[in-house]
Amino acid sequence: MDLSVEHGCPQCGAPVSIAESDRFSFCPFCKVSNYIINPTGARYALPCGESLDQESGDLYFIPYIRFRGSVFLVSGREISHRIVDTTQLGFTDLLFPPSLGLRPQAMKLLRVSPQTSGRFLPLTIKTQSILARAANLSAMASGGDSQILHRAYIGESLSFIYMPVRQEEKNLFDAVTNSALSPVPTDTFLEERSKPFQRKWQSDFIAALCPQCGWELKGEGDCLAVPCDNCDTVWEVSAKGLQKLEWQQGESQDTMAMWLPFWKISTAIPELSIRTFADYARVTRQPSTGGRPKKEEMMSFFIPAFKVRPKVFLQTATRMTSAQNLFHPAPGGGHISRRYPANLALSEARQALKITLAASTLNKKEVYPLLPRIRFTNVCAKLVYLPFHDDGHDLIQKQSGVAIAKNVLSWGKKL
Numbered sequence: 001m002d003l004s005v006e007h008g009c010p011q012c013g014a015p016v017s018i019a020e021s022d023r024f025s026f027c028p029f030c031k032v033s034n035y036i037i038n039p040t041g042a043r044y045a046l047p048c049g050e051s052l053d054q055e056s057g058d059l060y061f062i063p064y065i066r067f068r069g070s071v072f073l074v075s076g077r078e079i080s081h082r083i084v085d086t087t088q089l090g091f092t093d094l095l096f097p098p099s100l101g102l103r104p105q106a107m108k109l110l111r112v113s114p115q116t117s118g119r120f121l122p123l124t125i126k127t128q129s130i131l132a133r134a135a136n137l138s139a140m141a142s143g144g145d146s147q148i149l150h151r152a153y154i155g156e157s158l159s160f161i162y163m164p165v166r167q168e169e170k171n172l173f174d175a176v177t178n179s180a181l182s183p184v185p186t187d188t189f190l191e192e193r194s195k196p197f198q199r200k201w202q203s204d205f206i207a208a209l210c211p212q213c214g215w216e217l218k219g220e221g222d223c224l225a226v227p228c229d230n231c232d233t234v235w236e237v238s239a240k241g242l243q244k245l246e247w248q249q250g251e252s253q254d255t256m257a258m259w260l261p262f263w264k265i266s267t268a269i270p271e272l273s274i275r276t277f278a279d280y281a282r283v284t285r286q287p288s289t290g291g292r293p294k295k296e297e298m299m300s301f302f303i304p305a306f307k308v309r310p311k312v313f314l315q316t317a318t319r320m321t322s323a324q325n326l327f328h329p330a331p332g333g334g335h336i337s338r339r340y341p342a343n344l345a346l347s348e349a350r351q352a353l354k355i356t357l358a359a360s361t362l363n364k365k366e367v368y369p370l371l372p373r374i375r376f377t378n379v380c381a382k383l384v385y386l387p388f389h390d391d392g393h394d395l396i397q398k399q400s401g402v403a404i405a406k407n408v409l410s411w412g413k414k415l
C-alpha cells in the first residue's frame with residue numbers, strides 16, 4: 001500500500017500531500033510542479049501527537065526501514081518470489097516495537113527537513129539484513145536445506161520512517177500516542193548515540209522543466225523517466241537530479257500502438273563467456289525465436305521499466321530478453337503518444353539481471369552453481385519503448401508476440 005506524505009511547497013509553503021512513491025509534486029495553490037530528489041534516500045517521520053507539549057522532554061527519532069517491492073530467491077534448482085511490504089526497526093540497542101505495523105498507513109507522514117526538531121538515532125544493522133529478515137528468506141528457500149544461490153530485492157520504495165520518542169529523565173514515551181516505552185539505561189544514552197538533522201538528508205525540489213530546452217515536463221506521480229515533448233530527450237529522475245537518458249524505440253506503423261518502457265541493459269558475463277546475444281542463446285540453450293541472432297550483437301537484458309507483480313515481472317523480462325533479436329530498436333525521436341510511464345528505477349532493474357539469467361536458462365545444471373560468482377561487466381543502459389497492440393484483454397508485443405495482461409499493468413501501478 002502506498003503511504004501518504006506531506007511537505008511544504010518549496011515555492012509558497014502551502015502543505016502538499018503526495019503518495020510516498022511519487023517523485024512529481026504539484027502544488028494546487030501556486031500551480032508549481034517539482035521533482036523531488038532524495039540524494040541519500042527518502043526520510044519521513046510519524047507526526048507527533050497533537051496534544052503533546054513539544055517543550056516537555058527531549059525528542060528523538062528512532063529509524064525504521066520501509067521496503068516495498070519484490071524479493072526473488074534462487075535456491076537449489078528453484079526460483080521463488082514474493083511481495084514484501086514492511087517497516088522494520090533499524091536501531092536495536094534498545095527495546096522498541098520491531099515493526100511499525102499499520103501505523104504509517106493510518107497517518108500522514110512528514111518529510112524530514114531542517115525544521116524537524118529533535119535528534120536522530122542511526123541504523124545499527126545493515127539494510128540488507130533487515131530486508132532478509134523481513135522477507136523471511138529461510139521460509140522461501142525450497143527443500144529446506146538447499147543452498148541459497150542468489151537473492152534479489154527489486155524495490156519500489158526503500159526509505160526511512162522515524163518514530164518520534166520523548167525522553168523525560170530515564171522515562172521514554174512514544175511521542176505519537178504518548179504511551180510509555182522501556183526506559184533508557186542512562187540519561188544520556190540516546191543523546192550520545194544520536195545526531196541532529198544532516199544536510200545531506202535534505203530533499204531537493206527541482207523545477208519540472210527540461211534541462212536542455214526549458215520546456216515544461218509533464219509529470220506523473222511516480223514516473224521516473226520523463227520525455228520532453230519539445231526536444232525529444234528523456235530525463236531520468238535520479239538521486240543526482242534530472243539526468244539525460246539514452247533512449248530508443250521499436251518499430252510500428254500502428255498509430256494506436258501502446259508503447260511500454262523497458263530498460264535495455266547491455267552487458268557481458270565473463271564467467272559464462274557471454275558477450276553477444278548469440279553466446280547467451282547458446283549458453284542458456286534458448287529455443288530459436290526465429291530471428292537471426294546477429295553474430296556481433298551485444299547481449300542485452302530487457303527488463304520492464306514498470307511495476308508489475310514479481311511473477312509477471314520475471315516472465316516478461318525473460319521472454320523479452322530471449323526475443324531481443326526481433327525488436328530492432330533505433331534511436332528515439334519524433335512525437336509518440338500512448339507511452340506507459342516508466343516507474344521502475346534503472347537501479348532496481350539492474351538488480352534483476354541475475355534472476356532473469358537464472359529464469360531464462362534451460363541449462364540449470366551448469367549455470368546455477370556459478371550464480372554466486374557471476375558478475376556483469378561493461379554495463380550500459382538505455383530506455384527503450386516497444387510497441388504493443390491492445391487485443392482487448394492483453395497487450396501484445398508486435399514483433400515477439402509477448403503478451404502482458406492489461407489488468408496486470410493497472411494492478412502494478414496500485415501495488
Ligand SMILES: [Zn+2]
Binds near residue numbers: 012031
Ligand atoms: Zn505552492
Ligand SMILES: [Zn+2]
Binds near residue numbers: 230
Ligand atoms: Zn526539451
